[in-house]
Amino acid sequence: MKESPVQSYRDLKVWQEAMNLAEICYKATKSFPKEEVYGITSQIRRSAVSVAANIAEGYGRKTPGEYIQFLYIAQGSLKELGTHLLLAIRVELESSQILNTVLNQCDSVEKLLLLLIRALENKR
Secondary structure (H helix, E strand, C coil): CCCCCCCCHHHHHHHHHHHHHHHHHHHHHCCCHHCCCCCCCHHHHHHHHHHHHHHHHHCCCCCHHHHHHHHHHHHHHHHHHHHHHHHHCCCCCHHHHHHHHHHHEEEEEEEEHHHHHEEEEEEE
16 A cells, blocks of 8 residues: 655645654643642743644745755754653652653654654755
């Protein structure tokens, strides 16, 4: 069965997985202490949303170079997110099992991002 062509950023597997990542970040941080709502909870959520948002924004840009630049920004947000999650594990805000599941999703998104970046760079 042949895959249908990409007609929107919503058709991109990397965007779909980034959205899944943001969703599990929201769920994983629900049990964080209330005093962290403006701290690490907010940082985790914002960086997770930023990954998907930058993939979408890059898709809407005019040139492949601009698109790639936004994918690199998404990659940076992913690294930021991973750092926040590792800190949350260290200070025991949530079980390491739950947060390691989120980190695994980060790794999946990162692999897909790298594949897309390479594909776009090879087209130039």
